Amino acid sequence: MADKRDYYEVLGVDKSSSDDEIKKAYRKKAKMYHPDLHPDDKEAEKNFKEVNEAYEVLSDKDKKARYDQFGHAGVDPNYGGAGGYGGAYTGGFDVDDILNSFFGGFGGRRQSNPNAPRRGNDVETICSISFEEAAKGCRKKISFQRIDNCDECDGSGAKKGTSPKTCSACGGTGQVKINSRTPFGVVQTSRACDACGGRGRIVENPCPRCDGKGRIRKTREEEFNIPAGVDDGQRLSVSGRGNAGINHGPAGDLYITISVRPHPIFERKGNDVYCELPLTFVQACLGAEVIVPTLDGKVTYNVREGTQPGDRFRLKGRGIQSLNGRGKGDQYVTVTIEVPKNLSKRQKELLQEFDGNSSDKNYQNRKGFFNKIKELFGE
Ligand SMILES: [Zn+2]
Ligand SMILES: [Zn+2]
Incomplete structure (x- = not known):
């Protein structure tokens, strides 16, 4: 265990990184190694656990402070010693936590009261649109997965006609307290109750639809407006479309990452559009009235006499509507000249x-x- 990697290194951030930067780095890495994407890949699984472990510490103010001061020993008493200090470390993961944190949101830290309302986690999806749709805006059917309360048991997890009972081991709090010896003295920590898995309730007759979990993952399809001017890689948020809240808490948000398919003719930089225009060498010599494609259709343009390859002209206001609705980019047209072949x-x-x-x-x-x-x- 002594060869544990530095948590900052694992996430690719440094001590001065903000919470937001840490969160972003975590999302990126968690996606990179997610087991769904790498079935049966032990290396990815190991990396995924490592990333989650690093995030669990660096996203928690107290743990982060201890880690900054004492390194791994500050957050994991098992670290470095044979047999450790008595297994007080409670920072392990359960699969639900990992899945929850992956399928959005980071509000998922265990709370002391398992019956308190909690906001549902955020959910992410990707939407692929065409170049023109990005430029002009569109309405898109988007499918995404979210966790919803089970209709059959209304989220209780108990079979119809039955109800869950309060866990006697923890009295419904979902937590049990333990005293442990640590490098910092005897510390009382609490951890999730084994008997009820931290839920505070025990379902004796589980609902067959959700397997007693009370929640099921559903694929939904909904239509959303994609605003004009959106660019590749931008994220749109739709509030309240993420995972359903727990114990009647509010739902999380849905984040839609836009992926714009490349266009055969146009390229985009900011709100400006670029394209090439092939001329014959005679048109270039003599000048000509030519047709230029734009996002708004064809326009005519007078190429002047003696135009050279690489010359560029600008069509003002023929670019893309800016996302905030103010102003439009331009279109830049670069001339290429084709030398004729197969002459008679x-x-x-x-x-x-x-x-x-x-x-x-x-x-x-x-x-x-x-x-x-x-x-x-x-x-
Ligand atoms: Zn159910
Ligand atoms: Zn319990």
């Missing part, structure tokens, strides 16, 4: 004739280039 004999003759009539006046860059070569290498 006649075309070649015309070009040769054209070339015979060309002079340095027609090729300013080229003239400059060869003058430089002359300077560098002499005649």
Whole structure:
């Protein structure tokens, strides 16, 4: 056990990181190693436990302070010694806690009164939309999973017609107190009651639908408005659509992470849109009226005579509506020029004739280039 990794290192944060940064880092790592995503992968499972353990300590003010001062020994008396200090460490995990913390929210720390109302955890989902939908806004059917109270038993976990009874081992508090010897003296700690699993109640005849848990995970599908201007990776929150509250507490929130599919022509940077426009070399030489695609449809644009590859023009206000509703980005169009291939004999003759009539006046860059070569290498 002495080779335990530093908790800050595990989460990839440092001592000065804010609660929010720690929470974000935890979410990221927990997702990375979640057992659902890595079935039968012992390494991922180990990492997942490690991440949860680190978060349990760093998200708790008291534990974090002890950890900062004493390291692992400050939060885990078993740490470092053979046999430890008597097993007072109660910071283990139960699977429910891990799942709860993963399926959203971090309000899930065990409370002293298991019957007190608690807010449901937050829930996350991902919604994939097209480039145009992101630019213009849309209404989307989104499916997500949330934990809801079981309809059959109304959340009690007891079979219809029966009700759960108060746990006699803990008197319904869900906690038992234990005195333990620790490096800091004898400390009274409490831990979840084994008899009732910390719930304070025992269900003798479990509800068959929810297996006595009182709660079931459901897949829901609901329609939501996605506002115009939303960008790839942004998160929208919908309050009250997360997991149902416990003991009539309020529901958690739903977070929708937006994933925008790439567009075949357009690219986005902020609220500006970028695209390329291929011209023939004749259009570039002579100038032309061309059609340019925009998010609002096609527009015509006059390309000036002598346009060069890489030249860029701007279509003001043809970009994306900003998310706060104020203003719109622009569209930038970069010119590319296609050199024609598979020329006929006649075309070649015309070009040769054209070339015979060309002079340095027609090729300013080229003239400059060869003058430089002359300077560098002499005649
Ligand atoms: Zn039920
Ligand atoms: Zn109990």
